[in-house]
Amino acid sequence: MPSRPSPIAFQSASPTQSMFKKKSASGLSTAASYLNAVSAADARARTRSSAASSTASTPALSMSSSATSSSEDTVLDEREDFTDGLSYPRTPPTSSQVFTTVHSEFGHCANDDYRYTSRHRAGTPYKSYPEQDPPYYILLTTYISYILVICLGHLRDFVGKRFRAANYRHLLPWNGYAALNSDFDSFYTRRLKLRIDDCFSHPVTGVPGRTIMLLDRYSPDYNKTMVPTGTRTRALNISSYNYLGFAQGNGPCADAVETSIERYGVSAGGSRLECGTLDLHHQAEALVSRFLGVEDALISSMGFATNSNIIPGLVSKGCLVISDELNHASIRYGVRLSGANVRMFKHNDMKALEELLREVISQGQPKTHRPWKKILLIVEGLFSMEGTLANLPVIMELKKKYKFYLFVDEAHSIGAMGPNGRGVTDYFGIDPRSVDILMGTFTKSFGAAGGYIAGSKAVIERLRLQGHSFTYAESMTPPVLTQVIASMASIMGITMPTEKPHSSSSLALLRSSSSDVASAMSEADIIPGTAPASALPSWMPLAQPMIDGSDGRLRLSRLAFNSRYLNRGLRKLGFITYGSDDSPVVPLLLFNPGKMAVFSRMMRTRQTPIVVVVVAYPATPLVTSRVRFCLSAAHTKEDIDMVLRACDEIGDYLDLKQGPGERWPVEEVISRAVEIVRAPEMAC
Amino acid sequence: MSSSSQSLELLFTFLSRSYATLETNFFKLPGSAVVARYVKSSHQNDPGRTLLEVILIIFAIRTLLQSRTRGDQSGKHFIQFDEKEIDELVDEWTPEPLAQPLTPEEQADLASVPVIVGPTGPKPKLASGKTVINLASYNFTGLAGNEEIKASAVETLRKYGLGSCGPPGFYGTQDVHIQLEQDIADFLGTEASILYSQAFATISSVIPAFCKRGDVIVADRGVNFAIQKGLQISRCTVRWYDHNDMESLEHVLESVEKERKKRRGPLTRRFIVTEGIFDHDGAMSDLPKLVELKKKYKYRLILDESISFGSVGRTGRGLTELYNVPASEVDMLVGSIATSLASAGGFCAGSHIVVNHQRINGTSFVFSASMPAALTVAASEGINILRNTPSILSALQENIRAVRAILDRADCITIPSHPASATIHLQVRWPTLQVPMHTSSSSSPSKPSNPLNVKPRDAEQFNIELEEKLLQDIVEEALAQGVMITRAKRLRGQELVEARPSIRLAITSALSRKDCEKAATVVKAAFAKVIGKRR
């Protein structure tokens, strides 16, 4: 809210750095765009000529992240704001560097040092960064501030209900109706969350890519109502689940989706089993199973519903679900619907898990002591609030011994973890077929919507009939299916038919019809597999970087670098963060509820605004309020530098640097970034 | 001055004396010395810790008092084993397979689902290469494939990308979502509305957002699966009334009121939950009567208009428009964007309070990414078209009449659906003497069903397997004649009340009247052929 800063909004004493940035950015804009346009034109010519040999390696410097064969000069489009320091890179590209993405969507980064591979080091046990407790005084003030706002809230309710009853009508019995919402939930939202409501549900517009356009708003009445000011602010976006940067309005995926909308429209009409099945559904399902390296997969039109509608098809009364205590709401919802018994274990604590397993197997069902029909362990691959990974190596050991079935929710890890982007199994080097159920969503890494369930053929077919999705829920729409197919193929790389294609733009003509998907998939034993061109819709336009897989590799390696850099950088600065070094989800602990709001506002009102997600109870335990960064392949190293500088400043101001270990000044962290990332183990 | 110091002195002596008595009494308690020593030593080590611990204890007590009853763990049923025994038990235990492989019938069932190649619409092309008339897909208003909608979807795609990449709370609320919510609210005439990203996941989240343990819900026995799941999650007290029977509803409301008076229980939230047009059979609720009853007994009304929104009323505003009842009389009006607006997702419309409450308490709203912008804009565009083109709805109704005119006269079909319903359910009608498994009920019809039990007293008897099989034969016969229809698919064994098997037609305004008549004739002939063969 730059136009009307809130009382605690903090205008950073802008370092010379950002002053410079601002000025030069405006001067640069035209030059940069000109150069970009020139080199883009140059690139197009080159992509065509190099397309002839599909396996030809791209020249190191022309790692065009998503060159489209039909790209217009997207850099020269109508974007009005050149002065925000985000729309154009600070250093103009040289004539040998080719970028075909819009910098504000997918940042330009040509330095090959800023790449890394997300992979668990073989032979080492997995351990996430140990959780550290802050000093007592922080815990104390945290409790006190909660108690304070709770007391104040009750006081205000007490007074308000008596003297301003009209405003409290919906909280009180009225006219024979009980209050619609009067319980703790409502108290919590009105008296605690409302105070910092300006940090949540901020309306935005445009592509949620590397940057995001905020629709500015202010509140005249302490967050009760929000009034749009009509202005917009471009901010650096480290909040969206855009891990691989597929949130793009331009590029090959968007081109494919456009073609599909023109062909299919936007609706699939009805549930899967009631004539809502299109050829695209079959193609997408086949591709997903190929991508994951398992026998079969089904897709559903909403990620949340994938869990909540399919888990009841897996387990029922007489079964036991063992669930990590921090599992996502959709999993809990599904488990509750299933009617199975549930036991929870401490987050990622493998000892506790084994103890629990021994107890439940030996005790059997409650009261009757009959043996359990089946036991299903449900964990998330990458926990979205913690940044921790499921300890799969140990779980697989336990699985052998205790014979439970394993369900891994890879909503956040699919695409984002592992050298090939195949999720946690890939990261740990575990055969995906040894996990019974792999679940994931398309909302995150693939920039689409919906989710999938994958596993053995028998299980998936059973779930098609017995889960709720196929029978009752609307099927996935064609544009979403196309985004899934295009982005997934882009990560996998595409195997073209053996005839030599002559030009990338007319490849479509060479591909066989889509009906023989099944046969093309039979050679699906290689993991990780590529996408056979015959398995893709024949009308889908393909671009060279998609075919040779360079686009996917670039995204994966950039994300891996960014994740490791920010995780380790923040620790070097002295912050307390949770999770694995390679996790693209980076939670930074704030503890104090008051600091959440200030942190979020200070980030948003910087010279170059940054939007962050702050979360607190009930999404996290009461004391561990945090800010959560979600990194993306679209971010450049300069973006991460910017985040580190901002955190450094605000961290000093808010007294957040409570972590143990050696501390570096922020400029040292930035200049030694590559070293920090490549170190196998970081001393702390 | 002196008087004040005197009184202060008095106060102090009083305080110290009462402290002393407190102390002596405390030490009389058994074990108190240990506690005192512990507190003292810990206080010496770290004064901050004492305070913290006190606070922690307070919190622990609080959470203990608040905690819901958990499934009984350990406790009195716990059997002590030693490690070796446990190892043996672990070795012995063999789980059932995760999933039973499909039976050949189930396999055939799955394989019989037609696959549309290319766009869906009134006349799609199937994988077999055949072009068929489509009476199966939900496309009441014929907006699927609309060129204007496509154009605005593409434009949106270029501006927003496809996915929203975030839940609404965390930068997933885009201006287009706010716009569509406003459009829906304006279209229906409510204060506000809220979008969910899947229609099926909407009402099962809306119900538990408001209805908690102890609240009362009075629901129709024939509600759809999503509502059943919502009721299950909400864990409130459910009372059932006979399917679409307003007398039975009043009866149940009366009995609930009596019960409450008898127990002198506190005032709890009370809801009536039902559908506009029922998913199970196409019957239509009597909205004015519902509103009258809900006002009389002071209930709130949760109405699922997933089928009726966009298919009845002059411009497709649903039941409220048809019956001329202001939408604000319905407290929570739930609808689907996937059926009539040819996009995806669902919504709940209501007052600001109702809607804002869901923004924090609607589970599948809060914990799921918001809808893709292109689909959102497509729906906004759809509303615009409906608003400006009443002819769509009149064409739809005309097509419905044309189909009904043919099928109503068929002698082997029973149609439980309302004449204006765009979904038409066709059930097998057996000649009176030949009804399989029919136990002619002789029990007195006047005795009402038990509201505590979801099963009605005189449940209709039918042979599910047999009828499903016949209906599937009919579906295939019709497909062979170039008309795509479908059985109403249901999860047998998971639904609370098994609905009578039926074929569900979905009429669309995109077909000409002639095509509809042709298709209906084919369906009728297929019925006659398959059922007739058995006679």
Ligand SMILES: Cc1ncc(COP(=O)(O)O)c(C=O)c1O
């Ligand atoms: C672990 C997990 N599962 C499922 C989901 C739901 O996915 P969607 O947003 O696609 O509905 C999420 C999203 O936040 C998640 O974190």
